[in-house]
Amino acid sequence: MKNIFAEFGRSFMATLFFAVILCGLYPLLVFGLAHLLFPRQANGSLLVDGSGTVRGSALIAQDFTAPGYFHPRPSAAGAYGYDAANSGGSNLGPTSQALAAQIAQRLAAYRAENGLPANAVVPADAVTASGSGLDPDISPQNAALQAPRVAKARGLPEQQVRELVRQNTRRRQWGIFGEPRVNVMTLNFALDELARHFALDPPPQK
Amino acid sequence: MNPHQWLELAVYVAALVLVTKPLGLWINRVLDPGGRTWLDPVMRPLEKLTYRVLRVDPAREHDWKQYTFAMLAFSLVSCLFTYAILRLQFYLPLNPQKLGALAPHLAFNTAVSFTTNTNWQSYGGEATMSYFSQMAGLAIHNFFSAAVGIAIAGALVRGVARQTAETIGNFWVDITRIMFLLLLPICVVLAVFLVSQGMIQNFKPYTVARLIEPQTISVQKTDENGKPVTDAKGNPVMVNQTLATQTIVQGPMASQIAIKMLGTNGGGYTNANAAHPFENPTPLSNFVQMLALLCIGSALTCHLGRETKNQKHGWAVWTAMFTMFLAGVMVCWWAEARGNPIHQKLGVAIADGNMEGKEARFGIFDSALFATVTTDASCGAVNSMHDSFTPLGGLVPLFNIQTGEVIFGGVGAGLYGMLIFVILAVFIAGLMVGRTPEYLGKKIEAYDVKMVMLAFVILAFLILGFTAWACASDWGKAGLNNAGPHGLSEILYAYTSGAGNNGSAFAGLNANTPWYDTTLGIDMLLGRFGMIVPLLALAGSLSRKKIVPASVGTFPVSGVTFVVLLVGTVVLVGALTFLPALAIGPIVEHFLMLQGHVF
Numbered sequence: 001m002k003n004i005f006a007e008f009g010r011s012f013m014a015t016l017f018f019a020v021i022l023c024g025l026y027p028l029l030v031f032g033l034a035h036l037l038f039p040r041q042a043n044g045s046l047l048v049d050g051s052g053t054v055r056g057s058a059l060i061a062q063d064f065t066a067p068g069y070f071h072p073r074p075s076a077a078g079a080y081g082y083d084a085a086n087s088g089g090s091n092l093g094p095t096s097q098a099l100a101a102q103i104a105q106r107l108a109a110y111r112a113e114n115g116l117p118a119n120a121v122v123p124a125d126a127v128t129a130s131g132s133g134l135d136p137d138i139s140p141q142n143a144a145l146q147a148p149r150v151a152k153a154r155g156l157p158e159q160q161v162r163e164l165v166r167q168n169t170r171r172r173q174w175g176i177f178g179e180p181r182v183n184v185m186t187l188n189f190a191l192d193e194l195a196r197h198f199a200l201d202p203p204p205q206k
Numbered sequence: 207m208n209p210h211q212w213l214e215l216a217v218y219v220a221a222l223v224l225v226t227k228p229l230g231l232w233i234n235r236v237l238d239p240g241g242r243t244w245l246d247p248v249m250r251p252l253e254k255l256t257y258r259v260l261r262v263d264p265a266r267e268h269d270w271k272q273y274t275f276a277m278l279a280f281s282l283v284s285c286l287f288t289y290a291i292l293r294l295q296f297y298l299p300l301n302p303q304k305l306g307a308l309a310p311h312l313a314f315n316t317a318v319s320f321t322t323n324t325n326w327q328s329y330g331g332e333a334t335m336s337y338f339s340q341m342a343g344l345a346i347h348n349f350f351s352a353a354v355g356i357a358i359a360g361a362l363v364r365g366v367a368r369q370t371a372e373t374i375g376n377f378w379v380d381i382t383r384i385m386f387l388l389l390l391p392i393c394v395v396l397a398v399f400l401v402s403q404g405m406i407q408n409f410k411p412y413t414v415a416r417l418i419e420p421q422t423i424s425v426q427k428t429d430e431n432g433k434p435v436t437d438a439k440g441n442p443v444m445v446n447q448t449l450a451t452q453t454i455v456q457g458p459m460a461s462q463i464a465i466k467m468l469g470t471n472g473g474g475y476t477n478a479n480a481a482h483p484f485e486n487p488t489p490l491s492n493f494v495q496m497l498a499l500l501c502i503g504s505a506l507t508c509h510l511g512r513e514t515k516n517q518k519h520g521w522a523v524w525t526a527m528f529t530m531f532l533a534g535v536m537v538c539w540w541a542e543a544r545g546n547p548i549h550q551k552l553g554v555a556i557a558d559g560n561m562e563g564k565e566a567r568f569g570i571f572d573s574a575l576f577a578t579v580t581t582d583a584s585c586g587a588v589n590s591m592h593d594s595f596t597p598l599g600g601l602v603p604l605f606n607i608q609t610g611e612v613i614f615g616g617v618g619a620g621l622y623g624m625l626i627f628v629i630l631a632v633f634i635a636g637l638m639v640g641r642t643p644e645y646l647g648k649k650i651e652a653y654d655v656k657m658v659m660l661a662f663v664i665l666a667f668l669i670l671g672f673t674a675w676a677c678a679s680d681w682g683k684a685g686l687n688n689a690g691p692h693g694l695s696e697i698l699y700a701y702t703s704g705a706g707n708n709g710s711a712f713a714g715l716n717a718n719t720p721w722y723d724t725t726l727g728i729d730m731l732l733g734r735f736g737m738i739v740p741l742l743a744l745a746g747s748l749s750r751k752k753i754v755p756a757s758v759g760t761f762p763v764s765g766v767t768f769v770v771l772l773v774g775t776v777v778l779v780g781a782l783t784f785l786p787a788l789a790i791g792p793i794v795e796h797f798l799m800l801q802g803h804v805f
Contacts, residue, residue, distance in 0.1 A: 018349065022345070022385065023345060030397040034401040035407075038402050041406070054415045056418060060452070090594065092688065093688040095688075097804040100548055103552055124554050128554075130481070173489045173490045178489020179566065181566045
């Protein structure tokens, strides 16, 4: 009997003692090292504009609907999508009628926006919701189909937009891992920065 | 299935093989109370301090009953600790979002879930848990339950290796050494690496960003009391509203994710788990997380070989695990790459595969590999939504859990689960040739086989029993997100995941109801401790036996015959138990999908 009480007392002490080290000192140590070595990442890879306002994170998608921006993947996060405090996917299964209807609707919208024929085959990432609902990346094929629309809406030469897409494309990491992809957040941010520079400092007239 | 992906698979396998032996030897020293490591100058004083605080005499060992009691007492007390934190969340520090307390059923479910290394989550992390709850309520069990699992595997291996011994080790010494010499050092390095890839680690409130392009959304109008307004016909009145900001999750994520993966816990910091761009920022972070997830389970087979002085046996067990792992990856990858003909008929590119619920940076292969790895081990982290997988792609994670989580498995749990199958396999082999079955010189007798069968029966009973109950009840059907056979798969997956202590989900199921939270809580508790207790009894029984020298009639526990027999036993037991349920869930759904049926 005495042993039983001793073991419970020991369990209680162990919980508290380990908590101090594993839940207190360990996260603080990681916090210290992270802010010493990688402060930008540890704070969320935030995108800050010229006026010092936080406009988002390079890793977290926002919704874009205007023709002058590249559009991210559809999102099922939160009630209105792209809710960065409420991540998640649609969790609709392969034989879901609701999912098939959503995809049909997104296909029609995507073809109309980008001037594609009514039976055009569309990249899968453009019409399916991502797992997190915050996927900042689209496939290079998807970006290539959107580039002419963005160039036209912004009055930029298509070549220049394609060059920006190239700069915001990431290859397979170390040539091995993952898939090639284009980051919509940094790309759209760069498009706006470009516009702002032109406004402040127009190109010299000939 | 392109060459890049084959290369990545090869790199993953190579990395797993390379890490197995060195880590196995390290674990071997950690599980030996007198074992020396180069971390001793730092960790030895901490270890000694722990023994003094806990009043533990490291030289005194436990018999199996004392060991079991210490393990149960520690699990119970730490579970109550977490329950208290979750219920009192609102009054505790580090809660910048002012998140309220959890309801009793959710707090019970969550505390049990993390104590049992399941990490089933009926909640969305970022909208429910304060930083304090994440760190002290949840991450603490990521360490504890992992250490308990490894300790039990270590105790069972001692039982196999020793002869005529009454004791199987000291529980407190085992978990202390596992936490300080194995888990903590790797986690520090892993966490800092994950931050380098883009994972967050801070204590600031969620960031409010001004949207680059403000959006107009349609919301239901509310009156001055905040009540939703409806028109005369009862339809909601909608008004347009401008959405100008985005609230971005923050917090101490990296420190928690490192142990979440290494300890095969899998409980996400965020709702989207490892699909969230902060929780798994790059394909490289994904690769390293997958490696962290399987490495201890893989290395423990090396420890088994070393401890029983039969390294070939260790590698034979590894090979059996690896064979089933590879088969799972192939099926899941093939099914997802093939995609969904219903969507392809509408105009979705066939070459892209099934991308619903997957992230662009991972694509088909990394998602399929992750899904297989996380269910081989009892991890349950997900980097894509399993609910949206094709039927056969989703069958693989489901069946992986139903094998009893023995394909490398959860840390410790995988090895002790597999040893049950090993004993069953030698028992069957013994019956076939008409000899008393023996395992590494230990005679396997009626008591041992009874304990083994008890562990199997509990798993089957929990999964099928609870699924049948939920399917036949209104509370069960009310939680469904999908109709047709997929609905059955959602329920089956939930109780499979709970009993197998995996924690992944067909996450469309709304399980945060009193009925689901409670039944899943019981499912997880019995799935964990209903298996561990018979197993420790088995360890006690084995340790007392004499080792008889091998003779020509001894069935060898290494070599191809043994591997085939072991894989056959695992697959057969799983298939015999679960095939009927799988046939009316994912298998029939597969054929309906090919026919173009939707629900």
